[in-house]
Amino acid sequence: MTIVDRLTGAKEAIALRARDCGREPGEITLVCVTKTFPAEAVVPLLEAGHRVFGENKVQEARAKWGPLRAVYPGVELHLIGPLQSNKAREAVETFDVIESVDRPKIAKALADEMKRQGKSPRLLVQVNTGAEPQKAGVLPQEADAFIKECRERYGLRIAGLMCVPPVDQQASPHFALLAEIAARNGLGELSMGMSADYELAIQQGATHVRIGSAIMGERDYSKG
Numbered sequence: 001m002t003i004v005d006r007l008t009g010a011k012e013a014i015a016l017r018a019r020d021c022g023r024e025p026g027e028i029t030l031v032c033v034t035k036t037f038p039a040e041a042v043v044p045l046l047e048a049g050h051r052v053f054g055e056n057k058v059q060e061a062r063a064k065w066g067p068l069r070a071v072y073p074g075v076e077l078h079l080i081g082p083l084q085s086n087k088a089r090e091a092v093e094t095f096d097v098i099e100s101v102d103r104p105k106i107a108k109a110l111a112d113e114m115k116r117q118g119k120s121p122r123l124l125v126q127v128n129t130g131a132e133p134q135k136a137g138v139l140p141q142e143a144d145a146f147i148k149e150c151r152e153r154y155g156l157r158i159a160g161l162m163c164v165p166p167v168d169q170q171a172s173p174h175f176a177l178l179a180e181i182a183a184r185n186g187l188g189e190l191s192m193g194m195s196a197d198y199e200l201a202i203q204q205g206a207t208h209v210r211i212g213s214a215i216m217g218e219r220d221y222s223k224g
Ligand SMILES: *Cc1c(COP(=O)(O)O)cnc(C)c1O
Pocket: 033, 035, 056, 080, 081, 164, 194, 195, 196, 210, 211, 212, 213, 214
């Protein structure tokens, strides 16, 4: 199976699962996660017409996607990894969607940069649904206040929420929690579900699924 076969397979699985739960396949966007893979590995997907991609590092994304974007217009690039405030400028320059807004310092840095650059990437707040100490994201019990602060203090328009459930737990309660926080804050976008659990996430309301290894193959971190 080629990478393009696996992309097609994932799109079919998304459409099937969506219809199974009474949703329109078009409500769900496949974000293909290409972190650690070189530009050459991504080209077949672009040639096949796919345009929505996710990267977790600002520098890697800039190096890889600058040249690719020059050839393939219409790419929508998502930042799905943690963001440092000193990278806010490059993040706003590079990404169309920033899924990892998780603290006031980042919110302020993004607000300042968006004003300076006259650019408005779509913003998602990352929620650390499992309250894991090593993981990025605002704690669930602090999410409402943080979303309010983003809106009222920093004038940011928040489009939705993102989460990465703990690897050793059932994802379902985490997806449910994220959906609940989104609903009570009037947020429409839910970025949840990865290679192992995207069908479940669709069932629980995901609007964006972030799929890496199921399309790209196993990642080799030794080179990065
Ligand atoms: C790497 C990554 C993914 C993709 O994970 P797979 O299991 O390879 O599909 C999704 N979301 C985030 C935040 C990631 O860092």
